[in-house]
Amino acid sequence: MSEAVTRIPVGGTAGTEPYEVLVGRQLLGELSGLIGPKARRVAVVHPEALAETGDALRADLAEQGYEAIAIQVPNAEEAKTAEVAAYCWKALGQSGFTRTDVVVGVGGGATTDLAGFVAATWLRGVRWIAVPTTVLAMVDAAVGGKTGINTAEGKNLVGAFHPPAGVLCDLAALDSLPVNDYVSGLAEVIKAGFIADPVILDLIESDPEAARTPAGPHTAELIERSIRVKADVVSSDLKESGRREILNYGHTLGHAIEKNERYKWRHGAAVSVGMHFAAELGRLAGRLDDATADRHRTVLEAVGLPLHYRYDQWPKLLEAMKVDKKSRGDLLRFIVLDGLAKPTVLEGPDPAVLLAAYGEVGQ
Numbered sequence: 001m002s003e004a005v006t007r008i009p010v011g012g013t014a015g016t017e018p019y020e021v022l023v024g025r026q027l028l029g030e031l032s033g034l035i036g037p038k039a040r041r042v043a044v045v046h047p048e049a050l051a052e053t054g055d056a057l058r059a060d061l062a063e064q065g066y067e068a069i070a071i072q073v074p075n076a077e078e079a080k081t082a083e084v085a086a087y088c089w090k091a092l093g094q095s096g097f098t099r100t101d102v103v104v105g106v107g108g109g110a111t112t113d114l115a116g117f118v119a120a121t122w123l124r125g126v127r128w129i130a131v132p133t134t135v136l137a138m139v140d141a142a143v144g145g146k147t148g149i150n151t152a153e154g155k156n157l158v159g160a161f162h163p164p165a166g167v168l169c170d171l172a173a174l175d176s177l178p179v180n181d182y183v184s185g186l187a188e189v190i191k192a193g194f195i196a197d198p199v200i201l202d203l204i205e206s207d208p209e210a211a212r213t214p215a216g217p218h219t220a221e222l223i224e225r226s227i228r229v230k231a232d233v234v235s236s237d238l239k240e241s242g243r244r245e246i247l248n249y250g251h252t253l254g255h256a257i258e259k260n261e262r263y264k265w266r267h268g269a270a271v272s273v274g275m276h277f278a279a280e281l282g283r284l285a286g287r288l289d290d291a292t293a294d295r296h297r298t299v300l301e302a303v304g305l306p307l308h309y310r311y312d313q314w315p316k317l318l319e320a321m322k323v324d325k326k327s328r329g330d331l332l333r334f335i336v337l338d339g340l341a342k343p344t345v346l347e348g349p350d351p352a353v354l355l356a357a358y359g360e361v362g363q
C-alpha cells in the first residue's frame with residue numbers, strides 16, 4: 001500500500017503562480033506532470049554525492065521522450081559560485097535549451113539554490129522544479145523562490161526571486177544523508193519552531209535523540225510543520241518587503257560566520273550559533289523572557305547543534321554583518337523575539353548590547 005502524500009500549497013498571491021510542496025515517498029512519478037507538455041529538454045542539476053540519482057533521473061526522463069541532460073555540480077557550498085553557474089549556463093547553451101524547457105534541481109539547499117538561480121537567469125527565466133534531498137532543503141531552501149550564489153564578500157549576495165513550479169520532498173532520500181547534514185537541517189526546523197510553531201519544539205524536546213534521525217517517530221510531522229511555516233510566510237510576502245524577514249532569524253550572525261569560514265561550515269550549524277546570539281540579543285534588549293532565551297540553548301544543544309564561535313572573530317563578524325540583506329545604509333537590523341513565536345525587527349542596537357550578546361556566544 002502506498003503511503004499518503006501531503007500537499008502543501010504555496011503562493012498564488014500578488015500575481016505569483018501557485019505551486020505545491022509534496023511530502024511523501026516515491027514521488028518521482030509526479031515529475032512529468034510538473035515538467036508540463038511544452039518542454040522538450042530537461043536539465044537535471046545534481047551534486048557529486050547524488051551522481052547515481054541524477055543519472056537515473058536523466059535516464060528515466062530520456063525514456064519518457066525528453067532530451068534529458070545531467071549537469072553534475074560540486075557538493076555543498078562549492079556549487080554556489082559564479083563559475084559553477086557559468087558551467088551550467090554553458091551546458092544549457094550547448095543543449096539548445098529554450099524558454100519552454102525545464103531545469104530540475106535534485107540535492108541539498110546548495111544545489112537547489114544554484115539550480116533555481118540558473119533557471120532564473122537562463123533566457124531571463126525558465127521553469128524549474130525542486131527535488132530536495134536534505135531536511136534543510138525540504139523545509140526551507142527549496143520552498144519560497146529565493147535562489148542564488150555566494151561571493152567572496154558574502155553569502156547569497158547574488159540571486160533572484162524565482163519560485164519553482166513544484167517541490168517534491170521524497171522522505172526516502174533522507175536515509176542516505178550523513179548525520180551531520182541531517183542535524184544541520186534541524187536548525188531551520190527549530191527556527192520555524194521559535195518564530196511560528198512551538199509544537200515543533202515540543203516534538204523535538206520529547207525525544208531529541210530520535211529527532212536526529214529520519215527513523216524518528218516525528219520526522220514527517222516536523223518536516224511538514226516547518227514547510228507550512230515557510231509556505232505561509234512566503235505566500236504573504238514573496239519578495240521580502242516585510243514579514244518574510246522573520247525567516248532570517250539567526251541568519252545575520254550565521255551568514256557572517258559562514259563567510260568567515262569561507263563557506264566550509266554547514267549553513268544550519270552557523271544558523272544555530274546565530275539563533276543563540278539572536279536569543280541573547282533579544283534578552284539583553286529587554287524583549288525576550290529568560291525562559292525562552294534559555295530554551296534556545298537547551299533544544300539546540302540537545303540535538304547536537306553548536307552554540308558557540310570564536311570570541312576573537314567579533315570585529316570581522318561585525319564587518320561581515322554590514323552587508324546583510326536586511327541592513328539599510330549603515331543601520332544593522334536583526335530579527336529577535338518579543339516572546340515565543342513573536343518575531344520582530346530590532347533596528348540599530350547599541351553596539352555595547354551587541355558585544356554583550358556576543359559575549360555569551362564567543363569562546
Ligand SMILES: NC(=O)c1ccc[n+]([C@@H]2O[C@H](COP(=O)([O-])OP(=O)(O)OC[C@H]3O[C@@H](n4cnc5c(N)ncnc54)[C@H](O)[C@@H]3O)[C@@H](O)[C@H]2O)c1
Nearest residue numbers: 047049075076108109110133134136141146173176177267
Ligand atoms: N533559498 C532559501 O530560501 C534557503 C533557505 C535555507 C538555506 N538555503 C541554503 O541551503 C544551503 C544548505 O543546504 P543543505 O543544508 O541542504 O546543504 P547542502 O546542499 O550543502 O548539502 C549537504 C551535503 O549533503 C549532500 N547530499 C544532499 N542530499 C544528500 C542525500 N540525500 N544523501 C547523501 N548526501 C546528500 C550534498 O551533496 C552536500 O555534500 C545553504 O547554501 C543555504 O544558504 C537556502
Ligand SMILES: O=C(O)C(=O)C[C@@H](O)[C@H](O)[C@H](O)COP(=O)(O)O
Nearest residue numbers: 140144146155156244247248251325
Ligand atoms: O526564505 C527566506 O527568506 C529565508 O531567509 C530563509 C533562510 O533560511 C535562508 O537561509 C535564506 O537563503 C537566507 O536568505 P538571505 O536573503 O538572507 O540570503
Ligand SMILES: [Zn+2]
Nearest residue numbers: 140188267271
Ligand atoms: Zn537558512
